[in-house]
Amino acid sequence: MKTKSILTEARQIERAVTLIKLGARLQVLESETDLSYERLLRLYKEVAGKSPSKGQLPFSTDWFMTWQPNIHASLFLNTHEYLNKVAELEEIDTVIKAYQLYLEQTQAQNLEPLLSITRAWRLVKFVDNGxxxxxxxxxxxxxxxxxxxxxxxxxxxxxxxxxxxAGKGKASGSLQLH
Ligand SMILES: [Zn+2]
Known part of the structure; x- marks a missing residue:
């Protein structure tokens, strides 16, 4: 287990802002920063220009097992595993970086990014806990x-x-996962 280093407040805010811009749910921010709920709520409204969606994160592992989401999730997780090996990043920063690369890859293939940052984050948790x-x-x-x-x-x-x-559509483009 990686030890959580003590981050300066500025670094925490920067991380929170990056996550909000990527579309993360408030629960992700609460879990991955030490900023107070009120602080995060204010920040969220400021950056996203709207209130965060309320309620529990609805995701079970099922979503990741359906056809297209599985391909997208696998694309993200391959990148995440690679970064985990080669880059000395904190866990959440590995998720952020891998997700940014996932967005670049889907954009390059003209694919709609089906995997949200919140789901990507959940996926890593699901893998961590087996x-x-x-x-x-x-x-x-x-x-x-x-x-x-x-x-x-x-x-x-x-x-x-x-x-x-699935037919012949370009549902998954020419994604390669090996
Ligand atoms: Zn295959």
Whole structure:
């Protein structure tokens, strides 16, 4: 486990602003900065120009298992894992950087970024606590988000085996995950 270094307040505000600009929910900011709720609320309204959405984060692991979201989540997580290995960043900064790269990749392919920063953040938490993992596709050898009990020998990813209803659209462009 990485120790949380003591950040200056300015650095915390900068981090919060970056997350708000990327569309993060308030819960992410509360979890990843030491700024007070009131402070974050003010900051959110200032930067986003609106009040944050209320209520619980509705996400379960199910969303990540559906076809297109799984491809997007896998694209993000591959980048995240790579940065984790090569860059000495704090956990949340790795999420931010990987998400910015994910946005660049989808933009370059003319794809709508299906994965929100809040979901990306949740995904990393799910992987950290063992609820999700990555498994190599037995056909293309790309690494994809799966449940931990997936049997690698038989696993075929959503790019190699798209659902019948997917048709010939450029749903996933030419994304490569290996
Ligand atoms: Zn595959």
């Amino acid at each position: 609820m999700l993992t990555m498994t190599k596709c037995s056909k293309c050898a790309g690494s994809f988000v799966t449940h931990p009990h997936e049997i690698a020998k038989h696993f075929v990813c959503g790019l190699c085996n798209p659902p019948a209803r």
